[in-house]
Amino acid sequence: MDAVPADDTALLVDFYRTMLLVRRFEEKVGQMYGMGLIGGFCHLYIGQEAVVVGMDAAIRADDAVITSYRCHAHALVRGVPPAAIMAELTGRGTGISKGKGGSMHMFDIARGFYGGHGIVGAQVPLGAGIAFAQKYQKRDNVTLVFFGEGAANQGQVYETFNMASLWSLPAIFVIENNQYAMGTAIGRAKAGTELCHRGEAFGIRGIQVDGMDVVAVHEASRELVARVRDGEGPMLVEMQTYRYRGHSMSDPVKYRTRDEVQKVRERQDPIEQLRVRLIEGGAVDDAALKAIDRDVKKTVAEAAEHAQTSPEPDISELMTDIMLDAAGRNA
Amino acid sequence: MVEMTVRQALRDAMAEEMRRDERVFLIGEEVAEYQGAYKVSQGLLEEFGAGRVIDTPITEHGFAGLAIGAAMAGLRPINEFMTFNFAMQAMDQIINSAAKTLYMSGGKVECPIVLRGPNGAAARVAAQHSQDFASWFGHVPGLKVIAPWSATDAKGLLKAAVRDPNPVIFLENEILYGASFDVSDVDVVLEIGKATIERSGRDVTIVGYSITVSRALEAASMLAEDGVEAEVINLRTIRPLDVTTIVASLARTNRLVVVEEGWSFAGVGAEVIAAVCDGGFDHLDAPPARVSAADAPLPYAASLEQAALPRADQIVRAVRDVCYV
Structure with a gap:
């Protein structure tokens, strides 16, 4: 499908719904983590919703997406059922990875979602490999390769830029610049903070986009996707965004002030921006958006209920999915 | 009975598998135009073209990661390391991406890749270029590890490795490349895991x-x-x-x-x-x-x-x- 024009009310309402789903889902995850129902490392996407929602709406169902460990939102927008993601977070057998991956390792290749990778930057060459396969098989697909501004200092990112450009791979490298690599503010770790230029030495054109504005994200993404799909080779986009919560659930966030976070929430919140735009434009009324809020809350509540009532994985799962036999069955 | 070097056996195994399956391709440093640093891929570029015999920059972490990603997306890469000593640069991708993703995805993501190249001591190249990695890779659940000796082993096991749905580490030996062996069945596909x-x-x-x-x-x-x-x-x-x-x-x-x-x-x-x-x-x-x-x-x-x-x-x-x- 081609992306719908960005002035399309139905599309904007859909953006609102999906961003709200991500927000409420992640809030619930944070709550359940606090209750001890979710374990391990857990990285929330709250604040960054416009990036993944605006971009996903610019690609097709048969395109590919790969990202880091901050992956719940990317799975949600690709259409992975919220209940399967939540059950993975609670470590249940009905989770998307049968409870064997957890927060950082979710995959759904049938929906073009290639994970969910725990080592910072490792998904970048993998993503180029997916784009390589798309080109090798002469398909007109693209791959969105998401990584944070922290990962943008990893060497393998530049090894990948070099090959992707050399072989003109249909990859879009998306730097989700949420300003903090764990506790390190961007200015403390980067010689040159204009990350959109990081591909230029390899001939990869880069643009910078307001990643808090879902419409801006979507419009920029449509153009990028069209060009990459047309065979122009890889491109890079730096999404200027912000995460409201800590790097992970165990991060006490001592490296910035509450005031800084509050200012972003008040002035740039992606969901609030869109809500105001919809209401002030007269496209929808408050009641319609409230109905969406109720629907989303219900979906999240059902996912949470499912995730708490589903059975633990069968103990036999410990030793499955390690090796396949020649027929592709568990060996 | 045919007399054949290990080098020829490896080359023939790759060529035969590439003829059999369009998804199979060879990627690595100097594998195409140079015909392989040790001439193992002699003639493959000519037969299969630059789309399937792919020279990479010197970028082991990057190209191994790329090949592993291509395997996850449905291709059957043969990833050559000029020597396995250089695979240390790519260790994270081999262990954390290739070996573990089937498990972490609950069986959803397969990674049918062969990572091959010379392993162990060559001759007079000192410590950084002379190491046997069999136990390193053998330690990891999710990998198969093969170490052929004869031309029959090389041919039959490399063909089996390419057909295997799992990530396979294929440890060759530089000194054995030129060794000749009698091969009784050139079409042999050996079973992995059998001594x-x-x-x-x-x-x-x-x-x-x-x-x-x-x-x-x-x-x-x-x-x-x-x-x-x-x-x-x-x-x-x-x-x-x-x-x-x-x-x-x-x-x-x-x-x-x-x-x-x-x-x-x-x-x-x-x-x-x-x-x-x-x-x-x-x-x-x-x-x-x-x-x-x-x-x-x-x-x-x-x-x-x-x-x-x-x-x-x-x-x-x-x-x-x-x-x-």
Whole structure:
């Protein structure tokens, strides 16, 4: 499908719904983590919703997406059922990875979602490999390769830029610049903070986009996707965004002030921006958006209920999915 | 019967698999126009073109990650490392991405890739270019690890590796590339995980893999002159380890020597002996012995290098120890 024009009310309402789903889902995850129902490392996407929602709406169902460990939102927008993601977070057998991956390792290749990778930057060459396969098989697909501004200092990112450009791979490298690599503010770790230029030495054109504005994200993404799909080779986009919560659930966030976070929430919140735009434009009324809020809350509540009532994985799962036999069955 | 070098066997195996399956491609440094740093991919560019025989920049972490991603997306990459020493640059992608993703995805993401290249000591290239990684990779659930010795092994196991749905580490040996072997069946596809007996004997079992099979056979010839008949097992596959063949041999000989080119600490020899203690302890008439590399980085000087690597005379001595002769 081609992306719908960005002035399309139905599309904007859909953006609102999906961003709200991500927000409420992640809030619930944070709550359940606090209750001890979710374990391990857990990285929330709250604040960054416009990036993944605006971009996903610019690609097709048969395109590919790969990202880091901050992956719940990317799975949600690709259409992975919220209940399967939540059950993975609670470590249940009905989770998307049968409870064997957890927060950082979710995959759904049938929906073009290639994970969910725990080592910072490792998904970048993998993503180029997916784009390589798309080109090798002469398909007109693209791959969105998401990584944070922290990962943008990893060497393998530049090894990948070099090959992707050399072989003109249909990859879009998306730097989700949420300003903090764990506790390190961007200015403390980067010689040159204009990350959109990081591909230029390899001939990869880069643009910078307001990643808090879902419409801006979507419009920029449509153009990028069209060009990459047309065979122009890889491109890079730096999404200027912000995460409201800590790097992970165990991060006490001592490296910035509450005031800084509050200012972003008040002035740039992606969901609030869109809500105001919809209401002030007269496209929808408050009641319609409230109905969406109720629907989303219900979906999240059902996912949470499912995730708490589903059975633990069968103990036999410990030793499955390690090796396949020649027929592709568990060996 | 055809005489063939290991180099030819590897080349033919790749060419045959590329003819059979469009998804198979070769990627690595100098594999295309240079025809392979060790000429293993001779002629492949000409036959299959630059779309399927792909020269990479010097960027092991990057291209291994890219090849692993391509495998996850449905292709069948053969990833050549110019030597496995350089695969250390790509270790994260091999272990964390290739070996673990099937498990972490609950079976959703497969990674059918072959990571191949020369492993172990070459000749006079010193410590950073001379290391046996069999035990490193053998340690990891989710990987198959193959270490061929003969041309038959090379041909039959590489074809099997390309067809395997799992990530396979294929450890070749530079010194063996030029070695000639008689190959009885050029169409052979060997079963991964099965060892073979290269020489039968009743007095002692010598287990080796890759070039140490040559050393074990030399030792067996020397021992035969003194009336000691050694059985030589070529492991062929490190993981999964063919404990059945080893224990069956031990049931006949009751004595065991394991030879490896790697270091002995936490090595393949240690694993073989532990496995034998699990499954064949009652067959042992003497404590098993290991012959391995000296517990030091590999030196450059010819005399020191020779002293560091496992030799036939050391195997003979180890056999005499376990046989009490």
